[in-house]
Amino acid sequence: MSKKFDLLIAAGEKSALMRYATAFATPDDYLYFRSDEEAGMIVSPLEYGRALSEKRPDVTLYGYDDFPSAADHSLVSLALALARSRNITEFRVPADFPLLMADRLRAAGLRVTPDSGSFFPEREFKREDEIREITQALRLAEDAVRAACRVIAESTVAADRTLCYEGETLTSEKLRGIIDLVLVAGGAQPTGTIAAGGLQSAEPHNPGSGPLYAGTPIVMDVFPRLASSGYWGDLTRTVFKTPPPDRVLAAYRAVREARERCKAMLRPGVIPARVHEEAVRILTEAGFHTGREGDRDFGFFHGLGHGVGLEIHEAPRLAPRATSPLQGGEVVTVEPGLYYPEWGGIRLEDLVVIRPDGAECLTSLEDIAVID
Amino acid sequence: MSKKFDLLIAAGEKSALMRYATAFATPDDYLYFRSDEEAGMIVSPLEYGRALSEKRPDVTLYGYDDFPSAADHSLVSLALALARSRNITEFRVPADFPLLMADRLRAAGLRVTPDSGSFFPEREFKREDEIREITQALRLAEDAVRAACRVIAESTVAADRTLCYEGETLTSEKLRGIIDLVLVAGGAQPTGTIAAGGLQSAEPHNPGSGPLYAGTPIVMDVFPRLASSGYWGDLTRTVFKTPPPDRVLAAYRAVREARERCKAMLRPGVIPARVHEEAVRILTEAGFHTGREGDRDFGFFHGLGHGVGLEIHEAPRLAPRATSPLQGGEVVTVEPGLYYPEWGGIRLEDLVVIRPDGAECLTSLEDIAVID
Numbered sequence: 001m002s003k004k005f006d007l008l009i010a011a012g013e014k015s016a017l018m019r020y021a022t023a024f025a026t027p028d029d030y031l032y033f034r035s036d037e038e039a040g041m042i043v044s045p046l047e048y049g050r051a052l053s054e055k056r057p058d059v060t061l062y063g064y065d066d067f068p069s070a071a072d073h074s075l076v077s078l079a080l081a082l083a084r085s086r087n088i089t090e091f092r093v094p095a096d097f098p099l100l101m102a103d104r105l106r107a108a109g110l111r112v113t114p115d116s117g118s119f120f121p122e123r124e125f126k127r128e129d130e131i132r133e134i135t136q137a138l139r140l141a142e143d144a145v146r147a148a149c150r151v152i153a154e155s156t157v158a159a160d161r162t163l164c165y166e167g168e169t170l171t172s173e174k175l176r177g178i179i180d181l182v183l184v185a186g187g188a189q190p191t192g193t194i195a196a197g198g199l200q201s202a203e204p205h206n207p208g209s210g211p212l213y214a215g216t217p218i219v220m221d222v223f224p225r226l227a228s229s230g231y232w233g234d235l236t237r238t239v240f241k242t243p244p245p246d247r248v249l250a251a252y253r254a255v256r257e258a259r260e261r262c263k264a265m266l267r268p269g270v271i272p273a274r275v276h277e278e279a280v281r282i283l284t285e286a287g288f289h290t291g292r293e294g295d296r297d298f299g300f301f302h303g304l305g306h307g308v309g310l311e312i313h314e315a316p317r318l319a320p321r322a323t324s325p326l327q328g329g330e331v332v333t334v335e336p337g338l339y340y341p342e343w344g345g346i347r348l349e350d351l352v353v354i355r356p357d358g359a360e361c362l363t364s365l366e367d368i369a370v371i372d
Numbered sequence: 373m374s375k376k377f378d379l380l381i382a383a384g385e386k387s388a389l390m391r392y393a394t395a396f397a398t399p400d401d402y403l404y405f406r407s408d409e410e411a412g413m414i415v416s417p418l419e420y421g422r423a424l425s426e427k428r429p430d431v432t433l434y435g436y437d438d439f440p441s442a443a444d445h446s447l448v449s450l451a452l453a454l455a456r457s458r459n460i461t462e463f464r465v466p467a468d469f470p471l472l473m474a475d476r477l478r479a480a481g482l483r484v485t486p487d488s489g490s491f492f493p494e495r496e497f498k499r500e501d502e503i504r505e506i507t508q509a510l511r512l513a514e515d516a517v518r519a520a521c522r523v524i525a526e527s528t529v530a531a532d533r534t535l536c537y538e539g540e541t542l543t544s545e546k547l548r549g550i551i552d553l554v555l556v557a558g559g560a561q562p563t564g565t566i567a568a569g570g571l572q573s574a575e576p577h578n579p580g581s582g583p584l585y586a587g588t589p590i591v592m593d594v595f596p597r598l599a600s601s602g603y604w605g606d607l608t609r610t611v612f613k614t615p616p617p618d619r620v621l622a623a624y625r626a627v628r629e630a631r632e633r634c635k636a637m638l639r640p641g642v643i644p645a646r647v648h649e650e651a652v653r654i655l656t657e658a659g660f661h662t663g664r665e666g667d668r669d670f671g672f673f674h675g676l677g678h679g680v681g682l683e684i685h686e687a688p689r690l691a692p693r694a695t696s697p698l699q700g701g702e703v704v705t706v707e708p709g710l711y712y713p714e715w716g717g718i719r720l721e722d723l724v725v726i727r728p729d730g731a732e733c734l735t736s737l738e739d740i741a742v743i744d
Contacts, residue, residue, distance in 0.1 A: 013564065014386070026577070027564060027685065045669045049575045063667055099474045100467035100486035114472035177557060184552045184562065187545070191561060192385065192399065192599075203421045205398070227564075295435055297417045313399065 002111075005083075006034040006119075007091040009075050009101060016310035017094055017119055019230045024055045031078055032059070035086070042067065042078055076104045083110055094119040124307060124315045125329030131353055133226060134308060134331055135362050137188060137233030138351055141222040142365040144182035145237050148175050148195070148220055152241050153371050157214040163241055172196060172208030179222055188224035191312075194236075195220050201238070201344040204302055204337060214242045217344045223312050232312045234333050236349035239368050248346070249369075251338045254286035255346045256367060258336040262304060262318075263352055266334070266359035272322035276304040279336045288338050298340050305333040308351060330354045331362070374483075377455075378491075379463040380404040381447050381473060388682035389466055389491055391602045396427045403450055404431070407458070414439065414450055448476045455482055466491040496679060496687045497701030503725055505598060506680060506703055507734050509560060509605030510723055513594040514737040516554035517609050520547050520567070520592055524613050525743050529586040535613055544568060544580030551594055560596035563684075566608075567592050573610070573716040576674055576709060586614045589716045595684050604684045606705050607735060608721030612742050620718070621741075623710045626658035627718045628739060630708040634676060634690075635724055638706070638731035644694035648676040651708045660710050670712050677705040680723060702726045703734070 010018040010032075012025040019025060021032045022041050031042040040060040043051045048063050055061060064070065069084065070077035079101070082088065090111035093102065102112045118124065126134070155163040155170050163170035172195045180190040196208030201219040212218055221236040238252065258279040265275050280290065283300050290299025303319030308331050316322060316330055335349030348367060352359035382390045382404075384397040391397060393404045394413050403414040412432040415423045420435050427433055436442065441456065442449035451473070454460065462483035465474065474484045490496065498506070527535040527542050535542035544567045552562040568580030573591040584590055593608040610624065630651040637647050652662065655672050662671025675691030680703050688694060688702055707721030720739060724731035 025564075045664075046576055046674055048667060048669075050578050065667075093471060095472035096470040097472075098468040098486075099465060099471050099484070100469075100488060102471045102474075103486060112471070114470075114475060116472060173559075177559075180556045181553060184556045185549055187549075189561065189563060190556065192397075204418055206422050292417075295420060295437075297420075302418055 002089045003087050004035070004090040004092060005086065005088045006032075007079060007093050007097075008032040009079065009098065013230075016123075016230070016314070019310050020120055020123055022051075022055050022059050024051050025230060029075055031075060031082070033082060042082070044073070076101050079105060080108055080110075118315050123309060125327065126309060126331050126353065130231065130309060131331060131362070133229045133231035134233055134351070137224050137226050137231055138235060138362055139233070139364075140183055140186040140188050140224050140226075141233045141235040142363070143186065144179040144222050144224070145220050145235060145365060147182050148179050149237075149239060149368055149371060151175065151178055152212075152218065152239060155241060157242060161213045161215065162211040163214060169211050171211055172200070173210075175212065175218075175220070176208065179220065183222070183224040186224075187228060188226050188233075190222075190224055193220075193222055197344075199341065199344050201346075202298075202339045202341050204339060204345065204347065212241070215240060215244050217244065217248065217346055219345060219347055221347065221349065225312070230310050232308050232310070234308050234312060234349060234351055235363060235365065236335055236347045237365065237368055238346045238348060240370050242372060243370050245343070248343055250286065251288055251340075252346050252348075252369060254283050254288055255336050255338055255348050257286070258282040259334050259348050259350060262336065263334050263350065263359050263361060266326065266332070266352060266354055268328040268354060268356060269325050271325050272304075272316060272318040273320055276318055276320055276322070279304050283336065283338060293341075296341055300336060300338055302337065305335055305349075307332050326354050328354050328356055334359075374461045375459050376407070376462040376464060377458065377460045378404075378406040379451060379465050379469075381451065381470065385602075388495075388602070388686070391682050392492055392495055394423075394427050394431050395601075396423050397602060401447055403447060403454070405454060414454070416445070448473050451477060452480055452482075490687050495681060497699065498681060498703050498725065502603065502681060503703060503734070505601045505603035506605055506723070509596050509598050509603055510607060510734055511605070511736075512555055512558040512560050512596050512598075513605045513607040514735070515558065516551040516594050516596070517592050517607060517737060519554050520551050521609075521611060521740055521743060523547065523550055524584075524590065524611060527613060529614060533585045533587065534583040535586060541583050543583050544572070545582075547584065547590075547592070548580065551592065555594070555596040558596075559600060560598050560605075562594075562596055565592075565594055569716075571713065571716050573718075574670075574711045574713050576711060576717065576719065584613075587612060587616050589616065589620065589718055591717060591719055593719065593721065597684070602682050604680050604682070606680050606684060606721060606723055607737065608707055608719045609737065609740055610718045610720060611740050614744060615742050617715070620715055622658065623660055623712075624718050624720075624741060626655050626660055627708050627710055627720050629658070630654040631706050631720050631722060634708065635706050635722065635731050635733060638698065638704070638724060638726055640700040640726060640728060641697050643697050644676075644688060644690040645692055648690055648692055648694070651676050655708065655710060665713075668713055672708060672710055674709065677707055677721075679704050698726050700726050700728055706731075 067081035070081040155165040175195040183190045197212040198216040305318035307314040337347035339345035350363040439453035442453040527537040547567040569584040570588040677690035679686040709719035711717035722735040
């Protein structure tokens with residue numbers, strides 16, 4: 001008779017699934033298993049004491065001594081000992097389960113079935129305590145962007161148009177440092193803060209380097225992860241020190257218009273792809289086209305948004321191929337952008353939760369645009 | 373005829389192998405492939421521009437347009453299109469290659485062979501430029517611990533033995549914040565800084581929480597990752613505000629003695645397990661035994677050290693089962709510890725590189741012990 005268990009082998013600090021299942025973060029891999037009857041985790045002696053106090057109460061903690069037949073204490077041996085102890089014949093595992101372990105479990109006669117979905121589909125729909133954690137991370141991002149805007153406000157513009165703060169050139173590196181200090185002081189881990197100016201801002205993922213200039217976009221994309229719980233926030237603002245050319249300001253307004261109208265569309269039953277298409281339509285109608293020249297894309301060439309939770313990018317996506325309707329409870333970014341190699345890029349990103357009657361905006365920071 | 377390529381599908385920010393192969397960090401997965409003749413990477417339009425300027429020069433950059441048969445742009449389709457374009461019959465992949473992708477590639481008729489080793493075994497032996505990056509991260513950790521020690525020095529001891537800094541109780545959280553601010557200001561990502569005091573320090577991985585006390589151990593384990601290159605540093609110091617009981621000071625001295633004598637043993641040809649055993653012997657002879665009571669270990673119950681590079685824990689290990697001799701060029705921690713539930717723990721960790729004539733210590737920070 002077949003008996004199937006869920007199995008995770010992962011490090012709680014790296015795996016959102018593991019953190020979701022046990023709430024216990026570790027630098028090293030450990031085991032989690034679940035059936036209809038029980039949920040358990042197996043950790044090394046090094047982690048046992050801390051696991052006992054930090055794990056979710058509904059997960060039973062086991063040590064290596066509970067599986068004495070796994071004499072070498074390897075994760076595969078522990079999984080095999082677990083299977084023997086429960087007469088397990090099949091493990092359901094996540095899509096990214098490590099191949100070598102799967103091959104070894106299969107060689108020992110077990111079925112190992114990778115889930116083609118998100119393994120814990122309920123992760124897509126946030127509990128109120130999760131929304132609180134995400135909002136807390138978002139507030140930190142807002143504080144950090146505010147601190148950065150104050151520095152830009154206090155900067156002067158040198159003859160060569162570079163920004164100058166406290167007697168020194170204001171660089172992307174310095175602005176990122178200011179942002180990241182606020183995040184760390186608030187108990188979050190900054191990982192890839194973007195503070196990109198000028199033409200660098202035409203590349204959505206360029207973190208930015210070198211001097212910042214007046215009259216060109218400064219894109220700040222800030223996504224802190226709370227050290228305590230592992231939840232992320234996500235926020236992007238684009239600002240200008242002194243007004244940019246009219247064409248750039250028109251792009252800013254089009255992006256803001258797209259963001260606001262898309263947010264207003266979001267509710268249970270809506271198809272994300274339709275919302276993405278609406279953003280494209282609004283931007284195109286405003287005169288900002290999307291396309292490709294040589295090997296570079298221009299216009300609006302990334303998805304409109306993505307889920308945020310224990311991962312910075314998770315389900316659902318607001319993107320051209322996202323055809324499953326929203327159900328309510330999702331926390332997603334809404335972040336249209338426009339990018340042109342000639343003058344740079346604009347991105348404005350809010351975070352919303354899908355409620356029965358529409359999107360509730362979690363972001364409280366205003367749009368700042370021109371700082372004079 | 374069989375034709376075999378190496379294949380990675382991973383995010384450069386998360387995968388040390390990918391970072392090693394291409395030097396290009398991304399939040400999202402992309403492809404890397406290598407044969408005797410060529411090395412290439414396939415990235416999305418979103419990453420193309422940045423990849424062009426940041427990737428290693430010896431890796432050829434491809435976009436999705438170069439593989440038009442992968443119409444859905446999924447990573448599996450791209451890997452299949454790559455295989456068709458080069459008549460590849462087998463992919464060699466890392467042990468942690470995602471199972472679902474492997475199953476899909478296998479279903480399409482390809483052999484997918486997980487490597488049971490470290491995939492790029494050359495990663496274990498550091499180039500001088502890698503040693504420089506690791507040392508730079510280590511210097512930041514040293515600056516951070518120095519800053520923390522200054523705060524402890526400037527703290528007063530309240531009647532209840534708690535430390536008091538600038539009129540407030542000094543907590544693990546505050547001390548960790550001081551450490552992490554130094555790391556961030558220096559361009560590094562703090563991830564799980566340990567600043568654990570009193571009985572919490574008896575758990576090697578306890579990050580610490582709540583007030584810190586005089587006369588008991590304060591363990592600071594600091595492992596920053598440089599944002600620019602991805603390399604880690606690792607440092608642990610244990611300090612006391614006012615002298616601890618004699619027994620605890622004796623443990624401190626035994627740990628320091630073990631660290632120094634083990635460092636002096638390290639050189640090419642030495643078996644790591646023998647060095648670990650020597651640490652156990654030194655600690656035991658000093659009167660500090662290792663064992664287990666109930667479900668808690670006490671004494672010295674973790675490995676003596678581990679490799680450090682693009683991962684904070686990587687090969688080689690200095691541990692009881694590590695029986696392959698050192699070869700030279702490895703960067704490893706030497707970090708004996710003693711942990712007792714009655715009074716807490718001591719850990720002292722240096723970082724060394726194995727040179728032809730012995731271990732060169734990369735750590736420059738002194739042992740501080742008692743801060744009065």
